[in-house]
Amino acid sequence: MSSSISAATLGRVRLVVQILSFLFLVYGGLLVGHYSAEKISGSLPALSCAYDQLNGGYCVLIPTQHQLHHRVGEALVQMQQFSYKVIIPLLFTFLSFYVFFVFLNKMFCGWICPLGTFQEMMYKMSHFFGLQKNHSLSVNQLRFIRPIKWLMLAILVFILPLVAGLGVAPHAAGDAFCQVCPSRVLTTLASGNFEQLTISTAGVADIIFSSIRALLFGSIVVLSMTMRQPFCRICPLLAFNALFQKLSPMRLVKKEHEKCEKCGVCTKACPMDIQEIWKESGSKAFHDDCTLCGRCAEFCPDDNVIQVKFGPIALFSSSREYYKKRIKQEKPEGIKPTKKAKLRPVAVEPN
Amino acid sequence: MQDFPSSKGESIPNELNATGDGSFSMKIGGKNQGNYHWLTATDDQESRFASTVHYFSNPGPAPRQMLKQSKLPLEIKPVNLPREHQRFRANENWDFIVLSQGKPLANATVSLETSNDTTATMTSNASGIVSVNFPDDFAAFAEKHKGHDMGHASHGRKSAQFALSVEHDNQTSAFNYKYGEDAFTNKSIVPAVGLAFGGSLITGFFLFRRRSA
Numbered sequence: 001m002s003s004s005i006s007a008a009t010l011g012r013v014r015l016v017v018q019i020l021s022f023l024f025l026v027y028g029g030l031l032v033g034h035y036s037a038e039k040i041s042g043s044l045p046a047l048s049c050a051y052d053q054l055n056g057g058y059c060v061l062i063p064t065q066h067q068l069h070h071r072v073g074e075a076l077v078q079m080q081q082f083s084y085k086v087i088i089p090l091l092f093t094f095l096s097f098y099v100f101f102v103f104l105n106k107m108f109c110g111w112i113c114p115l116g117t118f119q120e121m122m123y124k125m126s127h128f129f130g131l132q133k134n135h136s137l138s139v140n141q142l143r144f145i146r147p148i149k150w151l152m153l154a155i156l157v158f159i160l161p162l163v164a165g166l167g168v169a170p171h172a173a174g175d176a177f178c179q180v181c182p183s184r185v186l187t188t189l190a191s192g193n194f195e196q197l198t199i200s201t202a203g204v205a206d207i208i209f210s211s212i213r214a215l216l217f218g219s220i221v222v223l224s225m226t227m228r229q230p231f232c233r234i235c236p237l238l239a240f241n242a243l244f245q246k247l248s249p250m251r252l253v254k255k256e257h258e259k260c261e262k263c264g265v266c267t268k269a270c271p272m273d274i275q276e277i278w279k280e281s282g283s284k285a286f287h288d289d290c291t292l293c294g295r296c297a298e299f300c301p302d303d304n305v306i307q308v309k310f311g312p313i314a315l316f317s318s319s320r321e322y323y324k325k326r327i328k329q330e331k332p333e334g335i336k337p338t339k340k341a342k343l344r345p346v347a348v349e350p351n
Numbered sequence: 352m353q354d355f356p357s358s359k360g361e362s363i364p365n366e367l368n369a370t371g372d373g374s375f376s377m378k379i380g381g382k383n384q385g386n387y388h389w390l391t392a393t394d395d396q397e398s399r400f401a402s403t404v405h406y407f408s409n410p411g412p413a414p415r416q417m418l419k420q421s422k423l424p425l426e427i428k429p430v431n432l433p434r435e436h437q438r439f440r441a442n443e444n445w446d447f448i449v450l451s452q453g454k455p456l457a458n459a460t461v462s463l464e465t466s467n468d469t470t471a472t473m474t475s476n477a478s479g480i481v482s483v484n485f486p487d488d489f490a491a492f493a494e495k496h497k498g499h500d501m502g503h504a505s506h507g508r509k510s511a512q513f514a515l516s517v518e519h520d521n522q523t524s525a526f527n528y529k530y531g532e533d534a535f536t537n538k539s540i541v542p543a544v545g546l547a548f549g550g551s552l553i554t555g556f557f558l559f560r561r562r563s564a
Contacts, residue, residue: 034431035413042410050436057436070408089410135558197547198538202508214543218550226558 009326010294010316014110018117021046025058025114026190043096045108045241047115047183052191060097061177061237065161067093069174073165098244105250106241109232110291114190115183116232119224120271126225127335135227136333137273145233146289152177153236170205177236179209182217228271228334232291242288249311252277252292254285257305266306269299269332277306299323299332377405385409387432389417400425400524404432421453425524427461427517430480438510439530441487447526448479449517455479459517465530466512467492475517483515485530508532 025048029036037050043060050057067090075086101108109116137145160176163169178184188196197214200206223230232238245251254277267278272289277296285306297306300318308316331337367390369375379385385407392401400423404414414432430446439445449456459475467488475481489509508531516525 033415035415035434038413050434057434066408092410135561194540195534195538197543198535198540199542199546200538202537210538210543211546214546215550218547218552219554221547222551222554222558 009322009329010298011326011330014293017111018120021112022114022117025112026052026187041096041100043093043100044112045097045101045104045106045237046113047181047235047237048113049181049184049187049196050178051184051196052188052193059183059237060093061157061240062175063093064090064240065157065175065177068158069161069165071165073162073167075165076162077166098247101241101244102248103250104292105245105248106238106290106292107250109235109238109241110293113183113232113237114187115235116229116291118186119220119229119231122221122224123226123228123334131225136268137227137233139275142273142275148234149236149239152234153239156180157236157240170203172203172205172209176209180213180216182213182220182231185213185217228273229291233272233289238289238291245286245288245290246283249309250292251309252286252290252296253307253309254281255305256281257302259302260305263301265299265301265332266296269295269334271295271334295332295334298326379407379409379411383410383412386411387414387417389414389422391422393423397424398522400522401527402426402428402525403527406435408435421450423524424452425456425517425519425522426450427481427515427524427526429526429528438508439485439513439528441485441489441530441533441536443534444482444484447481447483447515449475449481449519450479451519456517456519459519462516464514464516468495481515485513487533489532489536508536 024031025046028040029052032039037057041058042063044058045060046058047061048058050059050062071086071089104111156177160169160173164171164174164176172179185196188194197217198210199214200210220231260278260281264278267273267275270277270290271293272287272291274287274289274296276287277285277290292308294308294316297308297316297318300306301320301323303319304314304317306318307314328337367375367377377388379388386409387404387406390403390405393399402423418428418430418432427447427449430448433439447461449459449461451459455475455477456479457475457477459479459481461473461475461481461483463469463471463473463483463486465486465488467486469486469488471486473481473483489511492511510529510531512527512529514525514527516523
């Protein structure tokens with residue numbers, strides 16, 4: 001498989017998968033009909049929105065919030081009704097999620113998520129129009145930003161829906177993350193529906209949530225022109241997926257290598273600026289922030305140092321030959337290489 | 352209280368026992384038996400039929416099969432039912448189909464009545480389809496009934512009842528359900544676009560400052 005992927009480059013294969021996934025997750029309802037999520041999954045580990053009229057709402061965070069809100073929270077209010085039956089739907093949601101997740105792990109983030117694809121396209125487009133300036137994040141900035149996704153998961157996906165179910169927070173907090181999710185705006189806009197890019201005046205909480213959503217969407221659009229994957233860095237679904245990442249045979253593997261210390265190209269290639277893929281090895285190299293896009297393996301200039309593996313099978317391995325080919329197409333930072341000045345042909349005197 | 356039967360997307364007729372005042376209650380049991388369930392009522396002469404759906408928020412099969420199945424000699428039913436999060440809404444067009452003995456009934460006169468006092472008539476096409484544009488009659492009704500209780504608002508959104516009825520061969524059939532306000536009621540695009548634009552400007556400003564630094 002490694003050689004067949006090498007022929008097309010992993011990056012190009014991923015681009016095709018991303019475009020097809022985007023089209024399917026946004027317009028799939030047109031293809032497979034109304035209630036399309038029922039045919040695929042309502043617990044997919046990628047941001048895809050329930051607010052689209054035809055698309056079915058595939059994202060696992062939707063049922064998670066709903067069940068915490070309407071089942072667990074409301075059952076806690078009436079303690080006598082709280083039983084294992086209340087938890088079972090939530091467990092089924094996680095199980096349905098895991099059925100998909102076990103095969104692809106966080107490739108759902110790096111290969112399938114429509115918002116991830118949109119951000120990557122924006123980054124490439126901005127370079128095309130000469131706008132792009134690569135803003136990588138420093139170690140100190142990452143130290144500050146990395147916990148945000150965990151806070152988003154805890155507060156917006158788990159705590160607020162539960163508190164709304166208890167009747168303490170307003171109803172709008174019952175799907176607090178969906179209320180601010182930029183993918184909700186993106187996927188509905190892409191299907192010609194402007195309803196989610198609105199300020200709702202139904203209540204104070206609605207005004208606050210819809211204002212944050214609009215501001216966040218605007219910021220993500222601009223940020224993604226200068227920085228790779230800005231929303232992924234704070235995405236609660238990445239954190240949710242990270243909770244399960246060790247439970248899938250699909251993973252990133254890195255061996256220790258003496259040249260690594262002076263290299264660091266893998267971190268430059270990583271859209272999430274993960275330093276650990278450069279400085280660590282073994283399980284520590286497969287960081288919580290990793291989206292399994294495979295760029296680190298593509299741009300590692302040494303043989304078999306970084307691999308994307310499914311169980312014992314190496315699906316893709318870094319190699320010197322591949323690196324030489326890949327670096328001609330794209331710099332590790334995700335931008336096109338600058339063209340070298342053409343050499344003039346030199347007339348060779350015959351002997 | 353009666354257990355509602357498992358449908359697996361297909362309509363399995365099951366008689367519900369009504370009390371003296373005509374009311375009844377039902378519940379679903381077991382996993383994956385939520386979503387939409389179909390209810391019909393027939394008079395003694397089997398000439399008047401009424402249908403509706405009840406939505407359980409628990410997971411359950413999509414109502415495709417349920418909608419395809421013919422359940423009454425004369426029926427009018429939606430081609431698609433709104434997904435969870437969605438509803439029939441004012442100013443939206445939804446297709447309904449009129450069937451007689453399970454076959455599409457062309458040129459049938461369909462009457463729409465809403466609890467907001469709107470009435471309208473439509474005619475089904477050659478395929479028995481009638482496209483219903485739900486009326487935006489909430490504001491007018493509220494104005495007319497100022498000071499009265501306007502009923503229940505689910506999730507902060509108002510809804511009203513509607514009945515679509517059709518007559519054919521001395522039979523009458525009606526589909527009863529609810530519809531909500533227009534999608535953009537209490538929602539404004541302009542401030543949202545302004546905020547999104549503001550968000551991009553603020554972000555752009557900080558990025559520019561960072562680059563300059």
